[in-house]
Amino acid sequence: MKVLKSDEMMSIDKEAIFSLGIPSFVLMENAALAVLRAIKLEFPSAKKVLVLAGKGNNGGDGLALVRHLHLRNYQVDYVLCMGKELKGDAQIQLQILRNLGKESKEEVNFSQYDLIVDAIFGTGFKPPAKGQAETWINKVNQTNVPVLSVDIPSGLSADTPEMFEPHIKSSVTVTFAFPKMCHIFYPSAKSCGKVFVANISIPQHLASHIERELITHIEVPQRDPQVHKGIMGHTFLVGSSVGKTGALVLSAKASTRTGSGLVTVGVPQNLNSVFEISLTEEMSVPLEGQDRLSYKSVEQILSMQDKFSALGIGMGMDRYKEGQEIVKALIENWEKPLLLDADALNNLADSRALGILRKRKIPAVLTPHVGEFARLSGYEKGEILKNPIDLASEFSQKYNCYVVLKFSRTVIATPSGRTYVSTYGTPAMAKAGTGDVLSGILTSLISRKIDTEYALKLGVVLHGISGQISEKNKHTESTKALDLVENIPNAYNSIQSGAYS
Numbered sequence: 001m002k003v004l005k006s007d008e009m010m011s012i013d014k015e016a017i018f019s020l021g022i023p024s025f026v027l028m029e030n031a032a033l034a035v036l037r038a039i040k041l042e043f044p045s046a047k048k049v050l051v052l053a054g055k056g057n058n059g060g061d062g063l064a065l066v067r068h069l070h071l072r073n074y075q076v077d078y079v080l081c082m083g084k085e086l087k088g089d090a091q092i093q094l095q096i097l098r099n100l101g102k103e104s105k106e107e108v109n110f111s112q113y114d115l116i117v118d119a120i121f122g123t124g125f126k127p128p129a130k131g132q133a134e135t136w137i138n139k140v141n142q143t144n145v146p147v148l149s150v151d152i153p154s155g156l157s158a159d160t161p162e163m164f165e166p167h168i169k170s171s172v173t174v175t176f177a178f179p180k181m182c183h184i185f186y187p188s189a190k191s192c193g194k195v196f197v198a199n200i201s202i203p204q205h206l207a208s209h210i211e212r213e214l215i216t217h218i219e220v221p222q223r224d225p226q227v228h229k230g231i232m233g234h235t236f237l238v239g240s241s242v243g244k245t246g247a248l249v250l251s252a253k254a255s256t257r258t259g260s261g262l263v264t265v266g267v268p269q270n271l272n273s274v275f276e277i278s279l280t281e282e283m284s285v286p287l288e289g290q291d292r293l294s295y296k297s298v299e300q301i302l303s304m305q306d307k308f309s310a311l312g313i314g315m316g317m318d319r320y321k322e323g324q325e326i327v328k329a330l331i332e333n334w335e336k337p338l339l340l341d342a343d344a345l346n347n348l349a350d351s352r353a354l355g356i357l358r359k360r361k362i363p364a365v366l367t368p369h370v371g372e373f374a375r376l377s378g379y380e381k382g383e384i385l386k387n388p389i390d391l392a393s394e395f396s397q398k399y400n401c402y403v404v405l406k407f408s409r410t411v412i413a414t415p416s417g418r419t420y421v422s423t424y425g426t427p428a429m430a431k432a433g434t435g436d437v438l439s440g441i442l443t444s445l446i447s448r449k450i451d452t453e454y455a456l457k458l459g460v461v462l463h464g465i466s467g468q469i470s471e472k473n474k475h476t477e478s479t480k481a482l483d484l485v486e487n488i489p490n491a492y493n494s495i496q497s498g499a500y501s
Contacts, residue, residue: 001197001214002207003389003421004178006123006158012177012206020203025089027200028057031176032064034198035150036072038174039115042194043146046114050145051078052136053090054120054154060090061150062119067097077113080104081120081136110143118147118168120154123180127164129155137166146171152182153191161185162386177202179214184421185388186408211418212389218461220496221450232261233447236308237315237440238301239343240267241292244316245274247342247436250481251315252282254440257488258462260447264308266301268293292318298329310337312443314344315436324351331356331364337446339365341439342372349375357399363415365446365456367404367439393419402456404442406435410460412453420457424464424500426479428471433481438463441488465491465500 004012016022039046051066053059062078069076078097080086084104086094097103110116118140120133129137137155140147147170152158155167158180173192175183182188183195223232235255240248248265252275255263262283267275269286276284285304288296301311311334317323324347331338331348338360340348345368348354354376357364366376374381377395384391388411396403396413405411408427412420441463445455469490470483494500 001216002178002204002210003184003212003214004180004207004210006180008207008210009123009158009178009180012202015206016202022201024057025092027202028060028064028089028093030200031061031150031198032068034176034196034200035061035065035117035148035174036068038172038196038198039117039148042172043115043148048075048113049077049115049117050108050110050113051076051117052081052120052140053078054122054133055080055082055086056090056122056124057088058119058122058151059086060088060093061122062117063090063093063097065117065119065150066102067093067100070100070102077105077108078102079106079108079136081132083132110139110145113145116140116143116145116147117150118154118170119150120168122151123158125152125154125157127155127157127167129164129166134166137168141166141169149173149192151175152180156182156188156191158182160386161188161388163187163191167191172196174198176200178207181389184214184409184423211393213418213420215420215422215424215457215461218458218495220458220492221448229261232259233309233444234262234264234307235260235440235444235447236264236266236304236311237443238266238287238293238311238313239315239317240265240271241316241318242271244318245271245278246433247316249275249278250433250436250485251312251440251443252279253482253485254437254488255444256281257485258441258444258459260444263444266297292320293323293326295322295325295329298326298333301330302333305334305336308336308447310339310443310447312339312341312439314340314342314347315439317343317347319343319346319350323347327351328353328356331360335361337362337365337452339367339439339443339446341367342435345372345376354399357401360400363401363452365402365404365442365452367406367435367442369406369435373403373405389413389419389421393417402452404438404456404460406438410464412456412460414453418453420453422457422460422464424461424468426467426471426476428476428479429467429484431480434467434484437481437484461495461500462488462491465494469494
């Protein structure tokens, strides 16, 4: 499912109307009926409904809804929040209501209603709300009556997760044809409540040129009956330092659970005994270095390149000058799939040598959280949170790499310009080690002979669903990274059965 911005949605609306010949009034009627279905589903006991209508198409959707509710014997009132001078189809909808004897209210007592429908501003609105709209928005937010917003909560921008004041705080939002940025990303998504994306007869192919996509479906690759461990990927995970051995242990266990035929960890030689004790199915290789890796380990790693299918580096590695040189050397000389996480990213950022990423024949996979991405890119954290898709995509294309940007939503940006968003996951995953689990999952999948974009999408969804299952089986506060590892099999089963949501 594509994720659109306001100008893209307006362009697609015009194409549906003027190129395909779908009358705008039909789209408005379909929108109103979609909202009606949501009311019946989410607010089945609501009998008295108040609709707040603006003067544009969003207001027209609301006025069409008033008629449909009225004809179904709801007790419904409406207010023209922006005055009585309406535009286009909205004016026609108003006249129909007047012909039915339904006049607008000037003053209302919100407490008399079971539900308020916010149809003041739509996708094309540019914040902030002012004047009469501001007054009505503030009044709504002072009530305890649930609110359903038509398209977007009035006062927000469709194009950004940024919070603008004032804006409606909704329990449910019904948007049309495609989700918008404000519906997907926090903090604005919190004010949208539960989001429904309604089909109003706009064909999906009209958005085929949009490179932003919400991940709503993914398939699990099927193993050939004649498969053996030697062709299911030999994952090599390198990192660790004193006090941070757990990170690589989690990555290794996650790789095995994800399906790697073989998993090996490369660790500083005096820490090898820790891994011999901690890992059973996985193997370990002592590398040059005592408490952390030495630059001499690079030669060892590269000499074993033929044995492995993919390399993941950085988990628990530590941030230090010699680490910068290790990371740079591996980016330049490792010729197979490569994933950089945690301190590999920090060391790369510290080295200021991002340009070497462009030279790789197989683009590297970078898995930063927002802080790490800020260090890599030079963008401010706040700037990233306001515009995560565009900034991740810009960086990915500039440096010829895949970016898996981790925060409340996960963004996957590709060198080709395509971007994907995953909404799977839970606040329970805000714990140390969950990022290391993701690194193990992704390195395992890119070590297989499958498309990298597909591998990253599958890995991110697996990670998020395993977190959701862990939270359900444990508790939000008690879920830990190892729970995610143990629930990877359940996440696979959930995906295959179609039960995940």
